[in-house]
Amino acid sequence: MRRKIPATHTLLCFEAAARHESYTRAAQELALTQSAVSRQVAALEAYLGQALFTRTRHGVALTPRGREYAAQVAERLLALERDTLNAMSTQGTQGAVHLAAVPTFATRWLIPRLPQLAAQHPDIVVHIETRTRPFMFAETGFDAALYAGTPEQVANWAGTQATLLVHEEVLPVCAPALLTDSTPLSPQAVAQMPLLQQSTRPFGWSQWFDAMDVVAPHALSGPRYELFSMTATAAIHGLGVALVPRLLVETELARGDLVVACEQPLRAVRAYYLVTPLRDQEPAALVLFRQWLATAAQPFHG
Incomplete structure (x- = not known):
């Protein structure tokens, strides 16, 4: 017809x-x-x-x-x-992977490692768009999602399966100029510093101070930023101490733009996952991408 x-x-x-x-x-x-x-x-x-x-x-x-x-x-x-x-x-026969991803993790962790994927699988093309919340795969053109969430959130994403990639470990970082003689601060001293807040994690500092057994009356105070990249940039410019996942500021720490303000990391409940829809047979490109991604994430398991 x-x-x-x-x-x-x-x-x-x-x-x-x-x-x-x-x-x-x-x-x-x-x-x-x-x-x-x-x-x-x-x-x-x-x-x-x-x-x-x-x-x-x-x-x-x-x-x-x-x-x-x-x-x-x-x-x-x-x-x-x-x-x-x-x-x-699409240059070869292995095809493309259409990926939904939380923006900062994609920008700061995944994309810098994509040359490794290209070296191993030059025929795979990865297309990335921003998504931060669960969605129905059947209503989109995505093959997979890089998602940051709790185990419960991942388990409740209907019709999907998830591969754990990286546990989120947060720690305080700041510009070098905020540390006297480059000496790291105690948790009690951090509580007296200007704190940079993450609007998507409004209780992040409270949870960190609780874990350090420190009373921090100003744990909820300070300017708020939506993305970790914004919070890290604010910290680089000396606006305060940021509580960020270490893996998202690897480059800044290596360059010396940021330093660890207090070497007391806290493993958060949230982690990063590769989420894919349940299906009888996955595209070959997605299978290879998952295998490569799991290998790239292996050094961060602990």
Whole structure:
């Protein structure tokens, strides 16, 4: 049976006209004439049996149904373009891995290690987009997710399986200038320092001080930052002491931009996992990626 799908060039004309709410500007974008865009939209309206635009004194405006349809068409055209680019970027037979990832872990831990993957498996292409919360794999194009969470959160992610990669160990770090004679601080001394807060971990400092058996009245005080990368940058510039996972500031510690303010790490409940949907057979690229990732994470097990 023939599919009820309008021609792609018709949808492209409609999407551009809907985005601009102007046939003229859509024509300029698509290098067509205004009348050509108008004809394509008219053909689409006839195909659907309903109006998508209304005429106004200033040109055209979307009808309520036109606005709804435009959002749907734009999403699917974008997905089609992304799929096409993915197909073009795949260099060999092993294919691509479409990965959802928490941003700082991907930027600071995974991406610096991807050259190792490329050396071992040059035919695998890894595409990364940001996701911080569980989602339904069936509703996305992702093959896997790098997720930071507790064992309970991972267990409750329906229809998935998880591979533990790295336990999260947090410790206080700061700019070298905040330490007198480069001498690390005691936990009691850290409690007197300006503290940088992580908005996604509002009780991080409280948990650390509790583990150190230190009373810290100001454990919840201080500027808050959404990403660990922001918190680390604030610490580098001397704004205070940051409580961050060691593995996310490896480069800064090695360069001397940051130093350990107190060598009293705390293993957090959270860890980093590779989460994949349950399926009968996984793509070959994903199997190889998981194997490589587990090997790369092995030195961090403890």
